[in-house]
Amino acid sequence: MPKDDFTMTQAQSSKLPSSSALPSIPMKSNIGGVNRTCHAAVLESFREPLCAREFSVPERASQGEILVKTEMAGICGTDVHLWKGELPIRLPVILGHETVGTIVSLGEGVEKDWTGADLRVGDRITWNSTTSCGQCYYCAVKRQPTRCPQRRAYGIGYPCDQAPYLLGGYAEYHVLMPRATTFRLPDELATETLIGAGCGLLTAIHGIERTGLEWGDVVVIQGSGTVGISALAVARAAGAARVLVIGGPRSRLDSALIFGADAALDIDAVPGSRERIEWVRRETGGYGADAVIECVGHPGAVVEGMEMCRDGGKYLILGHYCDAGSVLWNPHIVTRKQLQVFGSWSSEPRHLKSAIDFLVRDGARFPFGKLVTHRYGLRDAQKALETTASWQCGKCVLVPGEG
Amino acid sequence: MPKDDFTMTQAQSSKLPSSSALPSIPMKSNIGGVNRTCHAAVLESFREPLCAREFSVPERASQGEILVKTEMAGICGTDVHLWKGELPIRLPVILGHETVGTIVSLGEGVEKDWTGADLRVGDRITWNSTTSCGQCYYCAVKRQPTRCPQRRAYGIGYPCDQAPYLLGGYAEYHVLMPRATTFRLPDELATETLIGAGCGLLTAIHGIERTGLEWGDVVVIQGSGTVGISALAVARAAGAARVLVIGGPRSRLDSALIFGADAALDIDAVPGSRERIEWVRRETGGYGADAVIECVGHPGAVVEGMEMCRDGGKYLILGHYCDAGSVLWNPHIVTRKQLQVFGSWSSEPRHLKSAIDFLVRDGARFPFGKLVTHRYGLRDAQKALETTASWQCGKCVLVPGEG
Amino acid sequence: MPKDDFTMTQAQSSKLPSSSALPSIPMKSNIGGVNRTCHAAVLESFREPLCAREFSVPERASQGEILVKTEMAGICGTDVHLWKGELPIRLPVILGHETVGTIVSLGEGVEKDWTGADLRVGDRITWNSTTSCGQCYYCAVKRQPTRCPQRRAYGIGYPCDQAPYLLGGYAEYHVLMPRATTFRLPDELATETLIGAGCGLLTAIHGIERTGLEWGDVVVIQGSGTVGISALAVARAAGAARVLVIGGPRSRLDSALIFGADAALDIDAVPGSRERIEWVRRETGGYGADAVIECVGHPGAVVEGMEMCRDGGKYLILGHYCDAGSVLWNPHIVTRKQLQVFGSWSSEPRHLKSAIDFLVRDGARFPFGKLVTHRYGLRDAQKALETTASWQCGKCVLVPGEG
């Protein structure tokens, strides 16, 4: 699985200004308001360094909205794809769709979080990056709310040149729009644990729900990034008999072992697809796995992964949030092995609730907080993005209050 | 969807001897026994005319076996692929895996059919072309008996140079091996109705069972061959709100309309994939279908068909019994549309029972017998195969007692 | 199954004033407003005749609301239970939760129906009698919106001594509150067809969805009231191999046969539970049915019905909307027969959409309009209720514009 396409080349990288050299005071006049101001790291041109910009902070939240002071924002692999222009978004954008913050102001009519718990200024909360309309064909008739055409994601789908501007996590303040689904966080859940899991955990929970893993299944995880580690944790917690992980680099496979993988195969050590398939067969009594979960994002992984399923097994395509292009594939395998293949897009509020509950309950067994390997101040946002883009680190996070 | 690969070229066709010119008395000495003899059409070399051969007929059935006089044998599209050498079988073989006959002799210990009904000499029966072992990992642990490695199919997997020789439908007599799953046919079910449905109906019933069509679903069927028409009938009977069929030639689309299709699109009239997808969108309120069933067997149909699904919809790959090669495909569609994709291989005895019950119950609504457009005597087996290979006819059948 | 409990005794009946004797002009001063007025039949005391009352009609609909002129209102069996005080409601109430009307005025912000179709004054519409909040534990986390604690039903849960008063179908005008889920009716769907089906069809669609009937199932329906006939229609449409109906009186069993029942057993002719169970066994090859649907509402029917299931079969308790008391029951049957038992409460908007689509599509096969045996003007509401309470009629409807 070549990763070139997703990694900045040496050449590109050298063209970037050292992140510490970025001016932290805006190069342009601020876009927003007048009074109190805050900083944000803004994506203004694809494949160009993020710009530090200053925005006015509203005095109080408007009706139905919440004003939040950002405590921590995760850097997701999707942010790298966004930076590269691989997803169709309109600029400028404040990136960041995995965020925890504290409530500064509650707009009129906002009294409770999604679970019905009271909200108060000072509460530490997180939220879903998107909100479905609840009333369209996909929301109501077909119950596929993640496919609601009205969904736009914080940190992705809202340009920051329109009010209320502060709609991404790479900023000191964040505005939550009416109908945002929020969750007051229990004290025993560390912010770093939640951001360490990030949207990867939500993605995994939703995908595995759709696939219907059964207790006692033998599971293969393709990929050891955040989604892969999350899928491993959920599969393990859901009673998988064995979980095998295929990925890299070595440090992530070590995390996989800490999270309970029975075995981990390093794709750098075993670069041949045929050999990896044979390894799975050997580890599964010759038959292949009951379920294989793709968390890679390369089309070739899908072709390889279907061969890793036992006949009648399940295959979950979870890593293809971006369009990574086509691959030669023979659909005969689906008929012959009578496979079940599932896709899953984004997640719903109940998956975030499920993730929070899971982290509180099983955080000791699955130490997501330790996946965070790099902390950056907001002014180092570009560096955080680059580090993530190397695919060699654990999770990178921004802590606006630091640095 | 080019069909060239599956159709004999003009050149090949002209090389074949006129079927009526085939000697009906064996060109080689007979392979089997001595006493009473019978004829069979034998595939001895791929892409060469079938040979008429003479076999001895056992005086009585051996222990656990049944000796049957063939009443009618269906020509299945798979037989064309077998004839072309596209499936890995050992020759010589008596083709024919869709057969009805009358019992001539019951071996010791054979007293009942699969449903527990008494069997007697003279009874008209049909049977599954394969038998699973019932005890292996796939039969017992994972309940995927159609993937039992011990399955071999009458008319496909048993060479006729080994006892008991007569293990295919293109012959005057047929031997059923111990553990064969037989079904005594009710008088009200015409043989031609059952053979008109053929293994396509079993395939459709099994595939749709795995997919889980829901009452009120909007369904698209890709392909109007026997599997496609059968899938249409089952979807219709199962309460589909609308069933759209895409296929050809025109005569088969007319059958589709008789079987209750709400609309039928002729791929000769609309050869562009994009236009066909647009047609489905228009016919489904802009969203695509709840379920799309592929009954074509060309890889390109799979790529096209997934685009015809609504988000969160189901896609059944039912036509890829043969390996028809690879196609460029983008797995992103499965994630983005959060599809469910299913495969289904062959069928189990309970699907044959279900088919028989269905034909008795709903035969008037779904006149499968009328799909039979050509009847041939055994000596015209090659001609029957050629006619089928043209993909322009309805169902062809062999009636050994005729001609 | 004794019906006494649900039928007014002779004595009670004789105490009721002849409905034509009811004053149509209010006995009390009107409850509502001043200007334009309309009549409504109001339940003021349990087991006392409905009172004809006059209400003011708002000049135009308030924000988010819709004002409708009632075209037809169905009398549901539940209305009888409400009249008897068997459900915990607060009086006075305008009964009627199955209603069709035309839009008189659209409140600000109301532009589309639930399917997204434009709404205009003069449109003929229907609506769900309840609306879930969409945000609570049951709506959002567990996706059981029919168990939302905020649901109140038109014609049941809204006393008519509070604005906006007109919240039931037994009235010339009806107000729909904000967030009501409405459906513009296609011209080809007669009002009488929809009201003939009533909420029974929604109930059946929801219940059968939860149960998961499979194509080819053998189904028994206990009860031949509106829910029973609806369940029969849906089971038939969903491809049931056989549908047996047990109920009465004879006229309803005749309707069942028109709707496609394979056989109908009259409980008056076969009053013994044991005999009815034996009848089902005989009709199902000795095993019992794949699925049995209870649409009776008497606890004894549940005990009897579980015996009618084959082992591993499904049992749907659909008729126990009211608490009809306890019964001696042995749970051993659920373990021994390894049954699956389902309950289903009310219905969701998508079930109403499904019902409308079904009636448009299959109205010829299932003539729900013909179930309407009695039409009454509004002033005869009490008589309509009494006729329904006799359980000897088909569907009774109120047509405010008549009489």
Added chain:
Amino acid sequence: MPKDDFTMTQAQSSKLPSSSALPSIPMKSNIGGVNRTCHAAVLESFREPLCAREFSVPERASQGEILVKTEMAGICGTDVHLWKGELPIRLPVILGHETVGTIVSLGEGVEKDWTGADLRVGDRITWNSTTSCGQCYYCAVKRQPTRCPQRRAYGIGYPCDQAPYLLGGYAEYHVLMPRATTFRLPDELATETLIGAGCGLLTAIHGIERTGLEWGDVVVIQGSGTVGISALAVARAAGAARVLVIGGPRSRLDSALIFGADAALDIDAVPGSRERIEWVRRETGGYGADAVIECVGHPGAVVEGMEMCRDGGKYLILGHYCDAGSVLWNPHIVTRKQLQVFGSWSSEPRHLKSAIDFLVRDGARFPFGKLVTHRYGLRDAQKALETTASWQCGKCVLVPGEG
């Protein structure tokens, strides 16, 4: 939940001879053969002490059979019911349907265990107590093999006055009939662990499979006997968010806590049904549990347990293997709460395989071997039965080689 019915009264108990006083050499002439002999504890009259009898041991296993030397036999609660005559069996019977032994002789044609592993003399094995025919309506058409009418269980359904006599676990030797489904045990699995789990674990695995517990469910277990502890273990392993156990006596609740219960309620301390329901509500945020598993066997537990479910929740009736009589029950609860209720009977070979795999994998987390509180020699079989009947102990086992 009164247990009187299931416990021997003081009076009955005092009538039993002290088990150590039982003659170990048969009081009657032996029933079986001549040569080598062995002892067995035989139930000859209900509610009378088991009789020690001597049987001949076949020199070698007959065709298709296996001769096993019993290593350990579990005493199951069902054995108590059998002893009391509460199940319709024909006497005399050698009880014991949970057995481990070593192969003494393999009959002709027996070469592999159910998983395909080679069998050899000296191998330690276990087996399913019943074998389904594989061909009947329930085995084949409806795939409910545990309801196959041909099933008879070792230790229950085979009188020991007919060859091959030794068909129960309370004996030094055991004969396995043709088609028995055996499992060679891995060295790392202690016999006591497997027998400690016993058929309760198989029952729980099957029942939970049918119910479909989901990862993250909140689960209540009613009962802390072997089935209850097993259900707890499986629910825990399958990722239940919380598992609450209600039962007794205290020692068993301590086991429940060791097996990972989040809380355990002692029914002796909280004898009121209403209080227990309230306790569950409090422990589940006021809603009730996602799934409640009944492992008690008293009808009243079912009525109570349904109240412990949240709306839309699942209820599994797993403890009613015996007919414990009827109870007053209101089916309205199933409709109103739209429950799903499941039953499950016995288990299939794949559940035994699943149990073995589970014990090997998770034996440290769920120490089933420690549930064994009493070991007896064969001559103390009656005492073992009495101890079990007190319902105050853990698991009792017979070790024929001891004592």
